[in-house]
Amino acid sequence: MNRLLVAVLAAVDAVVAAVIGLGVVLVPLVLGWFTAFSGADWASLWPTGARIWQLGNLVPLHLSLDDLFVASSGVAADAAGFVVSLAPLALAGFVLLFAARSGRRAARAGAWIVGVVSGTVVTCAIATVVLMTSGTPVVSVASWQAILFPTALYLGGALVGAVTTAWGDGDDGAIDALHDRVDALSPAWRAVPALAVRGTAIALVGLIGLGGLALLASVITRGGEMITLFEAAQVDAVGATGLTFAHLAYLPTLLVWAISWVAGPGFAVGTATAVAPSTVDLGVVPSLPLLGLLPEQGSPFLLLVMLAPVAVGALAALSLRGMLAQEWRAEGMLGDDAEPFLPRIALAASVAVLTAGTAALLAVMASGSMGPGRLVDVGPSAGPVALAVGLEVLLGAAIVLLSPRMRRSEELDA
Structure with a gap:
Protein backbone atom coordinates (compact mmCIF):
# COMPACT_ATOMS: atom_id res chain seq x y z
CA MET A 1 0.00 0.00 0.00
CA ASN A 2 1.22 3.51 -0.78
CA ARG A 3 2.91 5.17 2.22
CA LEU A 4 0.90 8.35 1.75
CA LEU A 5 -2.33 6.35 1.88
CA VAL A 6 -1.12 4.57 5.03
CA ALA A 7 -0.36 7.94 6.64
CA VAL A 8 -3.78 9.32 5.71
CA LEU A 9 -5.62 6.26 7.00
CA ALA A 10 -3.65 6.34 10.26
CA ALA A 11 -4.45 10.04 10.65
CA VAL A 12 -8.13 9.29 10.09
CA ASP A 13 -7.94 6.57 12.74
CA ALA A 14 -6.53 9.05 15.26
CA VAL A 15 -9.26 11.57 14.45
CA VAL A 16 -11.97 8.93 14.77
CA ALA A 17 -10.57 7.75 18.11
CA ALA A 18 -10.59 11.30 19.47
CA VAL A 19 -14.04 12.11 18.08
CA ILE A 20 -15.57 8.95 19.53
CA GLY A 21 -13.95 9.60 22.91
CA LEU A 22 -15.13 13.21 22.99
CA GLY A 23 -18.56 12.18 21.70
CA VAL A 24 -19.03 9.57 24.42
CA VAL A 25 -18.40 12.33 26.96
CA LEU A 26 -20.27 15.17 25.28
CA VAL A 27 -23.49 13.39 24.28
CA PRO A 28 -24.59 12.64 27.89
CA LEU A 29 -23.55 16.17 28.89
CA VAL A 30 -25.63 17.72 26.11
CA LEU A 31 -28.64 15.61 27.06
CA GLY A 32 -28.19 16.63 30.68
CA TRP A 33 -27.93 20.28 29.68
CA PHE A 34 -31.21 20.03 27.78
CA THR A 35 -33.14 18.20 30.49
CA ALA A 36 -31.69 19.16 33.86
CA PHE A 37 -29.45 22.18 33.36
CA SER A 38 -31.34 24.21 30.79
CA GLY A 39 -30.48 27.41 32.62
CA ALA A 40 -26.76 26.67 32.76
CA ASP A 41 -24.20 28.51 30.68
CA TRP A 42 -23.66 26.67 27.39
CA ALA A 43 -20.16 28.09 27.21
CA SER A 44 -19.11 25.73 30.00
CA LEU A 45 -20.27 22.60 28.15
CA TRP A 46 -17.17 22.17 25.96
CA PRO A 47 -14.63 22.84 28.74
CA THR A 48 -16.43 20.33 30.97
CA GLY A 49 -16.44 17.66 28.27
CA ALA A 50 -12.84 18.38 27.34
CA ARG A 51 -11.68 18.02 30.93
CA ILE A 52 -13.47 14.68 31.32
CA TRP A 53 -11.90 13.47 28.06
CA GLN A 54 -8.48 14.56 29.31
CA LEU A 55 -9.01 12.73 32.60
CA GLY A 56 -9.92 9.62 30.60
CA ASN A 57 -6.56 10.03 28.85
CA LEU A 58 -4.79 10.01 32.25
CA VAL A 59 -4.39 13.80 32.53
CA PRO A 60 -4.72 15.00 36.18
CA LEU A 61 -7.31 17.74 36.78
CA HIS A 62 -6.66 20.59 39.21
CA LEU A 63 -9.89 21.88 40.76
CA SER A 64 -10.14 25.34 42.32
CA LEU A 65 -13.53 26.05 43.89
CA ASP A 66 -14.84 29.59 43.94
CA ASP A 67 -14.59 31.38 47.30
CA LEU A 68 -18.31 32.20 47.25
CA PHE A 69 -19.19 28.57 46.61
CA VAL A 70 -16.88 27.42 49.40
CA ALA A 71 -18.44 29.87 51.85
CA SER A 72 -22.03 29.01 50.92
CA SER A 73 -21.61 25.24 50.80
CA GLY A 74 -19.67 24.83 54.02
CA VAL A 75 -16.69 23.21 52.31
CA ALA A 76 -13.52 23.43 54.37
CA ALA A 77 -11.10 26.07 53.18
CA ASP A 78 -8.28 23.54 52.74
CA ALA A 79 -10.53 21.53 50.42
CA ALA A 80 -11.12 24.43 48.02
CA GLY A 81 -8.32 23.24 45.77
CA PHE A 82 -7.45 19.62 45.02
CA VAL A 83 -6.41 17.24 42.26
CA VAL A 84 -8.46 14.52 40.58
CA SER A 85 -6.20 12.03 38.80
CA LEU A 86 -8.02 8.71 39.24
CA ALA A 87 -8.87 8.02 35.61
CA PRO A 88 -11.89 6.23 34.13
CA LEU A 89 -9.90 3.56 32.33
CA ALA A 90 -12.72 2.68 29.94
CA LEU A 91 -11.72 5.71 27.84
CA ALA A 92 -8.02 4.91 28.01
CA GLY A 93 -8.72 1.28 27.14
CA PHE A 94 -10.69 2.30 24.07
CA VAL A 95 -7.82 4.53 22.88
CA LEU A 96 -5.30 1.70 23.34
CA LEU A 97 -7.43 -0.83 21.46
CA PHE A 98 -8.24 1.56 18.63
CA ALA A 99 -4.60 2.64 18.30
CA ALA A 100 -3.46 -1.00 18.28
CA ARG A 101 -5.93 -1.73 15.49
CA SER A 102 -4.52 1.19 13.48
CA GLY A 103 -0.96 0.01 14.11
CA ARG A 104 -1.78 -3.52 12.96
CA ARG A 105 -3.30 -2.24 9.73
CA ALA A 106 -0.26 -0.08 9.04
CA ALA A 107 2.03 -3.06 9.67
CA ARG A 108 0.06 -5.27 7.29
CA ALA A 109 0.41 -2.53 4.67
CA GLY A 110 4.19 -2.67 5.09
CA ALA A 111 4.62 0.86 6.49
CA TRP A 112 4.06 0.61 10.21
CA ILE A 113 6.50 3.40 11.13
CA VAL A 114 4.68 5.83 8.83
CA GLY A 115 1.31 4.80 10.25
CA VAL A 116 2.38 5.05 13.89
CA VAL A 117 4.05 8.43 13.40
CA SER A 118 1.07 9.83 11.48
CA GLY A 119 -1.50 8.72 14.05
CA THR A 120 0.65 9.97 16.93
CA VAL A 121 1.25 13.39 15.38
CA VAL A 122 -2.47 13.85 14.69
CA THR A 123 -3.32 12.81 18.25
CA CYS A 124 -0.80 15.33 19.56
CA ALA A 125 -2.40 18.04 17.40
CA ILE A 126 -5.89 17.14 18.63
CA ALA A 127 -4.77 17.17 22.27
CA THR A 128 -3.22 20.60 21.69
CA VAL A 129 -6.42 21.96 20.13
CA VAL A 130 -8.53 20.57 22.99
CA LEU A 131 -6.20 22.20 25.50
CA MET A 132 -6.19 25.60 23.78
CA THR A 133 -9.98 25.75 23.38
CA SER A 134 -11.10 24.50 26.79
CA GLY A 135 -9.77 27.00 29.28
CA THR A 136 -11.73 27.34 32.52
CA PRO A 137 -10.68 28.79 35.89
CA VAL A 138 -12.46 26.06 37.87
CA VAL A 139 -10.69 23.02 36.41
CA SER A 140 -7.20 23.45 35.01
CA VAL A 141 -4.56 21.07 33.66
CA ALA A 142 -0.82 21.22 33.22
CA SER A 143 -0.25 22.02 29.55
CA TRP A 144 2.55 19.51 29.05
CA GLN A 145 0.48 16.72 30.62
CA ALA A 146 -2.60 17.60 28.55
CA ILE A 147 -0.54 17.22 25.36
CA LEU A 148 1.90 14.46 26.30
CA PHE A 149 -0.36 11.95 28.07
CA PRO A 150 -3.02 11.47 25.31
CA THR A 151 -0.21 11.36 22.73
CA ALA A 152 1.79 8.78 24.68
CA LEU A 153 -1.30 6.66 25.28
CA TYR A 154 -2.10 6.50 21.57
CA LEU A 155 1.56 5.92 20.68
CA GLY A 156 1.80 3.00 23.11
CA GLY A 157 -1.24 1.25 21.68
CA ALA A 158 -0.16 1.83 18.08
CA LEU A 159 3.35 0.52 18.74
CA VAL A 160 2.10 -2.66 20.39
CA GLY A 161 -0.26 -3.39 17.51
CA ALA A 162 2.30 -2.55 14.83
CA VAL A 163 5.33 -4.32 16.30
CA THR A 164 3.50 -7.55 17.16
CA THR A 165 2.05 -7.71 13.64
CA ALA A 166 5.34 -6.83 11.96
CA TRP A 167 7.10 -9.53 13.98
CA GLY A 168 4.84 -12.17 12.49
CA ASP A 169 4.40 -10.76 8.98
CA GLY A 170 7.76 -9.04 8.49
CA ASP A 171 8.43 -5.41 7.59
CA ASP A 172 11.64 -5.45 5.49
CA GLY A 173 13.15 -3.17 8.09
CA ALA A 174 14.06 -2.93 11.76
CA ILE A 175 11.74 -5.70 12.95
CA ASP A 176 13.05 -8.14 10.35
CA ALA A 177 16.61 -7.24 11.34
CA LEU A 178 15.78 -8.00 14.97
CA HIS A 179 14.04 -11.20 13.89
CA ASP A 180 17.19 -12.25 12.03
CA ARG A 181 19.27 -11.67 15.15
CA VAL A 182 16.93 -13.88 17.15
CA ASP A 183 17.04 -16.56 14.44
CA ALA A 184 20.84 -16.46 14.63
CA LEU A 185 20.74 -17.61 18.26
Whole structure:
Protein backbone atom coordinates (compact mmCIF):
# COMPACT_ATOMS: atom_id res chain seq x y z
CA MET A 1 0.00 0.00 0.00
CA ASN A 2 1.22 3.51 -0.78
CA ARG A 3 2.91 5.17 2.22
CA LEU A 4 0.90 8.35 1.75
CA LEU A 5 -2.33 6.35 1.88
CA VAL A 6 -1.12 4.57 5.03
CA ALA A 7 -0.36 7.94 6.64
CA VAL A 8 -3.78 9.32 5.71
CA LEU A 9 -5.62 6.26 7.00
CA ALA A 10 -3.65 6.34 10.26
CA ALA A 11 -4.45 10.04 10.65
CA VAL A 12 -8.13 9.29 10.09
CA ASP A 13 -7.94 6.57 12.74
CA ALA A 14 -6.53 9.05 15.26
CA VAL A 15 -9.26 11.57 14.45
CA VAL A 16 -11.97 8.93 14.77
CA ALA A 17 -10.57 7.75 18.11
CA ALA A 18 -10.59 11.30 19.47
CA VAL A 19 -14.04 12.11 18.08
CA ILE A 20 -15.57 8.95 19.53
CA GLY A 21 -13.95 9.60 22.91
CA LEU A 22 -15.13 13.21 22.99
CA GLY A 23 -18.56 12.18 21.70
CA VAL A 24 -19.03 9.57 24.42
CA VAL A 25 -18.40 12.33 26.96
CA LEU A 26 -20.27 15.17 25.28
CA VAL A 27 -23.49 13.39 24.28
CA PRO A 28 -24.59 12.64 27.89
CA LEU A 29 -23.55 16.17 28.89
CA VAL A 30 -25.63 17.72 26.11
CA LEU A 31 -28.64 15.61 27.06
CA GLY A 32 -28.19 16.63 30.68
CA TRP A 33 -27.93 20.28 29.68
CA PHE A 34 -31.21 20.03 27.78
CA THR A 35 -33.14 18.20 30.49
CA ALA A 36 -31.69 19.16 33.86
CA PHE A 37 -29.45 22.18 33.36
CA SER A 38 -31.34 24.21 30.79
CA GLY A 39 -30.48 27.41 32.62
CA ALA A 40 -26.76 26.67 32.76
CA ASP A 41 -24.20 28.51 30.68
CA TRP A 42 -23.66 26.67 27.39
CA ALA A 43 -20.16 28.09 27.21
CA SER A 44 -19.11 25.73 30.00
CA LEU A 45 -20.27 22.60 28.15
CA TRP A 46 -17.17 22.17 25.96
CA PRO A 47 -14.63 22.84 28.74
CA THR A 48 -16.43 20.33 30.97
CA GLY A 49 -16.44 17.66 28.27
CA ALA A 50 -12.84 18.38 27.34
CA ARG A 51 -11.68 18.02 30.93
CA ILE A 52 -13.47 14.68 31.32
CA TRP A 53 -11.90 13.47 28.06
CA GLN A 54 -8.48 14.56 29.31
CA LEU A 55 -9.01 12.73 32.60
CA GLY A 56 -9.92 9.62 30.60
CA ASN A 57 -6.56 10.03 28.85
CA LEU A 58 -4.79 10.01 32.25
CA VAL A 59 -4.39 13.80 32.53
CA PRO A 60 -4.72 15.00 36.18
CA LEU A 61 -7.31 17.74 36.78
CA HIS A 62 -6.66 20.59 39.21
CA LEU A 63 -9.89 21.88 40.76
CA SER A 64 -10.14 25.34 42.32
CA LEU A 65 -13.53 26.05 43.89
CA ASP A 66 -14.84 29.59 43.94
CA ASP A 67 -14.59 31.38 47.30
CA LEU A 68 -18.31 32.20 47.25
CA PHE A 69 -19.19 28.57 46.61
CA VAL A 70 -16.88 27.42 49.40
CA ALA A 71 -18.44 29.87 51.85
CA SER A 72 -22.03 29.01 50.92
CA SER A 73 -21.61 25.24 50.80
CA GLY A 74 -19.67 24.83 54.02
CA VAL A 75 -16.69 23.21 52.31
CA ALA A 76 -13.52 23.43 54.37
CA ALA A 77 -11.10 26.07 53.18
CA ASP A 78 -8.28 23.54 52.74
CA ALA A 79 -10.53 21.53 50.42
CA ALA A 80 -11.12 24.43 48.02
CA GLY A 81 -8.32 23.24 45.77
CA PHE A 82 -7.45 19.62 45.02
CA VAL A 83 -6.41 17.24 42.26
CA VAL A 84 -8.46 14.52 40.58
CA SER A 85 -6.20 12.03 38.80
CA LEU A 86 -8.02 8.71 39.24
CA ALA A 87 -8.87 8.02 35.61
CA PRO A 88 -11.89 6.23 34.13
CA LEU A 89 -9.90 3.56 32.33
CA ALA A 90 -12.72 2.68 29.94
CA LEU A 91 -11.72 5.71 27.84
CA ALA A 92 -8.02 4.91 28.01
CA GLY A 93 -8.72 1.28 27.14
CA PHE A 94 -10.69 2.30 24.07
CA VAL A 95 -7.82 4.53 22.88
CA LEU A 96 -5.30 1.70 23.34
CA LEU A 97 -7.43 -0.83 21.46
CA PHE A 98 -8.24 1.56 18.63
CA ALA A 99 -4.60 2.64 18.30
CA ALA A 100 -3.46 -1.00 18.28
CA ARG A 101 -5.93 -1.73 15.49
CA SER A 102 -4.52 1.19 13.48
CA GLY A 103 -0.96 0.01 14.11
CA ARG A 104 -1.78 -3.52 12.96
CA ARG A 105 -3.30 -2.24 9.73
CA ALA A 106 -0.26 -0.08 9.04
CA ALA A 107 2.03 -3.06 9.67
CA ARG A 108 0.06 -5.27 7.29
CA ALA A 109 0.41 -2.53 4.67
CA GLY A 110 4.19 -2.67 5.09
CA ALA A 111 4.62 0.86 6.49
CA TRP A 112 4.06 0.61 10.21
CA ILE A 113 6.50 3.40 11.13
CA VAL A 114 4.68 5.83 8.83
CA GLY A 115 1.31 4.80 10.25
CA VAL A 116 2.38 5.05 13.89
CA VAL A 117 4.05 8.43 13.40
CA SER A 118 1.07 9.83 11.48
CA GLY A 119 -1.50 8.72 14.05
CA THR A 120 0.65 9.97 16.93
CA VAL A 121 1.25 13.39 15.38
CA VAL A 122 -2.47 13.85 14.69
CA THR A 123 -3.32 12.81 18.25
CA CYS A 124 -0.80 15.33 19.56
CA ALA A 125 -2.40 18.04 17.40
CA ILE A 126 -5.89 17.14 18.63
CA ALA A 127 -4.77 17.17 22.27
CA THR A 128 -3.22 20.60 21.69
CA VAL A 129 -6.42 21.96 20.13
CA VAL A 130 -8.53 20.57 22.99
CA LEU A 131 -6.20 22.20 25.50
CA MET A 132 -6.19 25.60 23.78
CA THR A 133 -9.98 25.75 23.38
CA SER A 134 -11.10 24.50 26.79
CA GLY A 135 -9.77 27.00 29.28
CA THR A 136 -11.73 27.34 32.52
CA PRO A 137 -10.68 28.79 35.89
CA VAL A 138 -12.46 26.06 37.87
CA VAL A 139 -10.69 23.02 36.41
CA SER A 140 -7.20 23.45 35.01
CA VAL A 141 -4.56 21.07 33.66
CA ALA A 142 -0.82 21.22 33.22
CA SER A 143 -0.25 22.02 29.55
CA TRP A 144 2.55 19.51 29.05
CA GLN A 145 0.48 16.72 30.62
CA ALA A 146 -2.60 17.60 28.55
CA ILE A 147 -0.54 17.22 25.36
CA LEU A 148 1.90 14.46 26.30
CA PHE A 149 -0.36 11.95 28.07
CA PRO A 150 -3.02 11.47 25.31
CA THR A 151 -0.21 11.36 22.73
CA ALA A 152 1.79 8.78 24.68
CA LEU A 153 -1.30 6.66 25.28
CA TYR A 154 -2.10 6.50 21.57
CA LEU A 155 1.56 5.92 20.68
CA GLY A 156 1.80 3.00 23.11
CA GLY A 157 -1.24 1.25 21.68
CA ALA A 158 -0.16 1.83 18.08
CA LEU A 159 3.35 0.52 18.74
CA VAL A 160 2.10 -2.66 20.39
CA GLY A 161 -0.26 -3.39 17.51
CA ALA A 162 2.30 -2.55 14.83
CA VAL A 163 5.33 -4.32 16.30
CA THR A 164 3.50 -7.55 17.16
CA THR A 165 2.05 -7.71 13.64
CA ALA A 166 5.34 -6.83 11.96
CA TRP A 167 7.10 -9.53 13.98
CA GLY A 168 4.84 -12.17 12.49
CA ASP A 169 4.40 -10.76 8.98
CA GLY A 170 7.76 -9.04 8.49
CA ASP A 171 8.43 -5.41 7.59
CA ASP A 172 11.64 -5.45 5.49
CA GLY A 173 13.15 -3.17 8.09
CA ALA A 174 14.06 -2.93 11.76
CA ILE A 175 11.74 -5.70 12.95
CA ASP A 176 13.05 -8.14 10.35
CA ALA A 177 16.61 -7.24 11.34
CA LEU A 178 15.78 -8.00 14.97
CA HIS A 179 14.04 -11.20 13.89
CA ASP A 180 17.19 -12.25 12.03
CA ARG A 181 19.27 -11.67 15.15
CA VAL A 182 16.93 -13.88 17.15
CA ASP A 183 17.04 -16.56 14.44
CA ALA A 184 20.84 -16.46 14.63
CA LEU A 185 20.74 -17.61 18.26
CA SER A 186 21.52 -21.21 19.12
CA PRO A 187 18.60 -23.63 18.62
CA ALA A 188 18.13 -23.90 22.39
CA TRP A 189 17.46 -20.15 22.73
CA ARG A 190 15.88 -19.25 19.40
CA ALA A 191 12.24 -19.67 20.49
CA VAL A 192 12.59 -18.09 23.94
CA PRO A 193 11.92 -14.37 23.11
CA ALA A 194 8.71 -15.00 21.16
CA LEU A 195 7.45 -17.53 23.68
CA ALA A 196 8.13 -15.09 26.54
CA VAL A 197 5.85 -12.53 24.91
CA ARG A 198 3.20 -15.17 24.22
CA GLY A 199 3.39 -16.42 27.81
CA THR A 200 3.03 -12.89 29.13
CA ALA A 201 -0.10 -12.39 27.04
CA ILE A 202 -1.58 -15.63 28.38
CA ALA A 203 -0.74 -14.66 31.97
CA LEU A 204 -2.25 -11.19 31.57
CA VAL A 205 -5.48 -12.60 30.14
CA GLY A 206 -5.59 -15.01 33.07
CA LEU A 207 -5.08 -12.20 35.60
CA ILE A 208 -7.82 -10.13 33.97
CA GLY A 209 -10.11 -13.15 34.18
CA LEU A 210 -9.29 -13.57 37.88
CA GLY A 211 -10.01 -9.89 38.49
CA GLY A 212 -13.32 -10.23 36.67
CA LEU A 213 -14.30 -13.24 38.79
CA ALA A 214 -13.39 -11.38 42.00
CA LEU A 215 -15.42 -8.38 40.86
CA LEU A 216 -18.37 -10.62 39.98
CA ALA A 217 -18.20 -12.24 43.41
CA SER A 218 -18.24 -8.79 44.99
CA VAL A 219 -21.30 -7.81 42.95
CA ILE A 220 -23.09 -10.97 44.09
CA THR A 221 -22.24 -10.55 47.76
CA ARG A 222 -22.25 -6.74 48.04
CA GLY A 223 -24.62 -5.70 45.28
CA GLY A 224 -27.34 -4.82 47.79
CA GLU A 225 -25.10 -2.24 49.44
CA MET A 226 -24.32 -0.70 46.05
CA ILE A 227 -28.05 -0.43 45.28
CA THR A 228 -28.67 1.16 48.69
CA LEU A 229 -26.04 3.81 48.03
CA PHE A 230 -27.49 4.40 44.57
CA GLU A 231 -30.94 5.00 46.06
CA ALA A 232 -29.50 7.22 48.79
CA ALA A 233 -28.11 9.56 46.12
CA GLN A 234 -31.74 10.58 45.38
CA VAL A 235 -31.08 11.58 41.79
CA ASP A 236 -33.64 11.89 39.01
CA ALA A 237 -33.62 9.86 35.79
CA VAL A 238 -31.01 12.10 34.18
CA GLY A 239 -28.79 11.96 37.23
CA ALA A 240 -29.19 8.19 37.51
CA THR A 241 -28.22 7.78 33.86
CA GLY A 242 -25.16 9.98 34.26
CA LEU A 243 -24.14 8.16 37.43
CA THR A 244 -24.50 4.81 35.69
CA PHE A 245 -22.35 5.89 32.75
CA ALA A 246 -19.71 7.23 35.15
CA HIS A 247 -19.64 3.91 36.99
CA LEU A 248 -19.29 2.00 33.73
CA ALA A 249 -16.37 4.24 32.74
CA TYR A 250 -14.64 3.37 36.02
CA LEU A 251 -15.38 -0.36 35.81
CA PRO A 252 -11.98 -1.21 34.23
CA THR A 253 -10.32 0.82 37.02
CA LEU A 254 -12.10 -1.33 39.56
CA LEU A 255 -11.04 -4.42 37.62
CA VAL A 256 -7.39 -3.49 38.12
CA TRP A 257 -8.12 -3.03 41.84
CA ALA A 258 -9.57 -6.54 41.87
CA ILE A 259 -6.43 -7.94 40.23
CA SER A 260 -4.33 -6.25 42.91
CA TRP A 261 -6.60 -7.76 45.58
CA VAL A 262 -6.26 -11.27 44.14
CA ALA A 263 -2.48 -10.88 43.95
CA GLY A 264 -2.36 -9.99 47.64
CA PRO A 265 -1.21 -6.36 48.08
CA GLY A 266 -4.73 -4.97 47.64
CA PHE A 267 -5.39 -1.27 47.26
CA ALA A 268 -6.14 1.91 49.20
CA VAL A 269 -9.27 4.04 49.28
CA GLY A 270 -7.68 6.93 51.11
CA THR A 271 -4.49 7.59 53.03
CA ALA A 272 -3.68 4.93 55.68
CA THR A 273 -6.38 2.57 54.39
CA ALA A 274 -6.08 -0.93 52.98
CA VAL A 275 -8.32 -3.41 51.22
CA ALA A 276 -6.56 -6.77 50.96
CA PRO A 277 -7.59 -10.43 51.32
CA SER A 278 -6.35 -10.68 54.89
CA THR A 279 -7.40 -7.26 56.17
CA VAL A 280 -9.76 -4.40 55.44
CA ASP A 281 -9.13 -1.03 57.09
CA LEU A 282 -11.23 1.68 55.45
CA GLY A 283 -12.63 4.23 57.84
CA VAL A 284 -15.00 6.71 56.19
CA VAL A 285 -15.22 6.44 52.39
CA PRO A 286 -17.26 8.50 49.92
CA SER A 287 -20.86 7.35 49.46
CA LEU A 288 -20.35 6.36 45.84
CA PRO A 289 -22.42 3.35 44.76
CA LEU A 290 -19.44 1.63 43.16
CA LEU A 291 -17.56 1.75 46.47
CA GLY A 292 -20.39 -0.24 48.02
CA LEU A 293 -18.73 -3.29 46.46
CA LEU A 294 -15.76 -2.98 48.82
CA PRO A 295 -15.59 -5.84 51.35
CA GLU A 296 -16.31 -5.09 54.99
CA GLN A 297 -13.62 -7.33 56.41
CA GLY A 298 -10.79 -9.63 55.43
CA SER A 299 -9.81 -13.10 56.56
CA PRO A 300 -6.55 -15.05 56.69
CA PHE A 301 -8.32 -17.81 54.76
CA LEU A 302 -8.78 -15.40 51.84
CA LEU A 303 -5.01 -15.42 51.35
CA LEU A 304 -5.65 -18.66 49.47
CA VAL A 305 -6.78 -16.51 46.53
CA MET A 306 -3.09 -15.72 46.01
CA LEU A 307 -2.73 -19.27 44.67
CA ALA A 308 -4.83 -18.25 41.67
CA PRO A 309 -2.06 -16.11 40.06
CA VAL A 310 0.31 -19.04 40.68
CA ALA A 311 -2.11 -21.22 38.71
CA VAL A 312 -2.19 -18.59 35.96
CA GLY A 313 1.60 -18.72 35.72
CA ALA A 314 1.47 -22.52 35.58
CA LEU A 315 -1.22 -22.44 32.87
CA ALA A 316 0.84 -20.04 30.75
CA ALA A 317 3.93 -22.21 31.22
CA LEU A 318 2.01 -25.37 30.32
CA SER A 319 1.22 -23.88 26.92
CA LEU A 320 4.80 -22.70 26.48
CA ARG A 321 6.27 -26.05 27.48
CA GLY A 322 4.53 -27.80 24.62
CA MET A 323 5.56 -25.13 22.11
CA LEU A 324 9.14 -25.16 23.36
CA ALA A 325 9.33 -28.94 23.10
CA GLN A 326 7.92 -28.78 19.58
CA GLU A 327 10.57 -26.23 18.55
CA TRP A 328 13.39 -28.28 20.07
CA ARG A 329 12.05 -31.49 18.56
CA ALA A 330 12.13 -29.84 15.14
CA GLU A 331 15.77 -28.98 15.78
CA GLY A 332 16.52 -32.61 16.70
CA MET A 333 17.33 -31.71 20.31
CA LEU A 334 14.91 -33.99 22.18
CA GLY A 335 16.16 -37.43 21.39
CA ASP A 336 17.49 -39.12 24.48
CA ASP A 337 18.93 -35.86 25.79
CA ALA A 338 17.34 -33.84 28.53
CA GLU A 339 15.85 -30.46 27.70
CA PRO A 340 18.26 -27.53 28.04
CA PHE A 341 17.88 -26.10 31.54
CA LEU A 342 18.99 -22.46 31.23
CA PRO A 343 16.55 -21.50 28.44
CA ARG A 344 13.68 -22.81 30.56
CA ILE A 345 14.84 -20.73 33.53
CA ALA A 346 15.14 -17.66 31.30
CA LEU A 347 11.67 -18.26 29.85
CA ALA A 348 10.04 -18.54 33.27
CA ALA A 349 11.86 -15.44 34.51
CA SER A 350 11.03 -13.44 31.37
CA VAL A 351 7.31 -14.21 31.61
CA ALA A 352 7.32 -13.24 35.29
CA VAL A 353 9.20 -9.97 34.73
CA LEU A 354 7.10 -8.89 31.74
CA THR A 355 3.84 -9.74 33.52
CA ALA A 356 4.98 -7.92 36.65
CA GLY A 357 5.94 -4.84 34.63
CA THR A 358 2.58 -4.75 32.88
CA ALA A 359 0.76 -5.21 36.20
CA ALA A 360 2.75 -2.30 37.64
CA LEU A 361 1.78 -0.12 34.66
CA LEU A 362 -1.90 -1.02 35.13
CA ALA A 363 -1.61 -0.19 38.84
CA VAL A 364 -0.18 3.24 38.02
CA MET A 365 -3.00 3.91 35.57
CA ALA A 366 -5.64 2.76 38.08
CA SER A 367 -4.42 4.86 41.02
CA GLY A 368 -4.38 8.53 41.86
CA SER A 369 -6.34 11.18 43.71
CA MET A 370 -10.12 11.52 43.78
CA GLY A 371 -10.50 14.44 46.16
CA PRO A 372 -8.97 16.47 48.99
CA GLY A 373 -7.61 15.24 52.30
CA ARG A 374 -7.32 11.46 52.67
CA LEU A 375 -8.61 10.89 49.16
CA VAL A 376 -5.33 11.93 47.55
CA ASP A 377 -4.16 8.31 47.83
CA VAL A 378 -6.52 5.90 46.08
CA GLY A 379 -5.82 2.66 44.22
CA PRO A 380 -3.09 0.00 44.20
CA SER A 381 0.60 0.67 44.69
CA ALA A 382 2.68 -0.30 41.67
CA GLY A 383 5.71 -1.67 43.54
CA PRO A 384 3.94 -4.21 45.77
CA VAL A 385 1.66 -5.27 42.90
CA ALA A 386 4.62 -5.87 40.59
CA LEU A 387 6.50 -7.82 43.25
CA ALA A 388 3.54 -10.01 44.19
CA VAL A 389 2.44 -10.72 40.61
CA GLY A 390 6.01 -11.38 39.49
CA LEU A 391 6.74 -13.86 42.28
CA GLU A 392 3.42 -15.67 41.93
CA VAL A 393 3.66 -16.03 38.16
CA LEU A 394 7.33 -17.05 38.47
CA LEU A 395 6.44 -19.78 40.96
CA GLY A 396 3.73 -21.24 38.76
CA ALA A 397 5.81 -20.98 35.59
CA ALA A 398 8.89 -22.47 37.22
CA ILE A 399 6.97 -25.47 38.57
CA VAL A 400 5.82 -26.40 35.06
CA LEU A 401 8.83 -25.36 32.98
CA LEU A 402 11.50 -26.82 35.27
CA SER A 403 9.78 -30.12 36.06
CA PRO A 404 11.08 -33.25 34.31
CA ARG A 405 9.62 -33.79 30.86
CA MET A 406 7.14 -36.65 30.51
CA ARG A 407 8.36 -39.02 27.83
CA ARG A 408 6.04 -39.76 24.97
CA SER A 409 4.46 -43.18 24.81
CA GLU A 410 6.44 -44.14 21.73
CA GLU A 411 9.68 -43.34 23.52
CA LEU A 412 8.63 -45.51 26.48
CA ASP A 413 7.71 -48.37 24.17
CA ALA A 414 11.11 -48.18 22.57
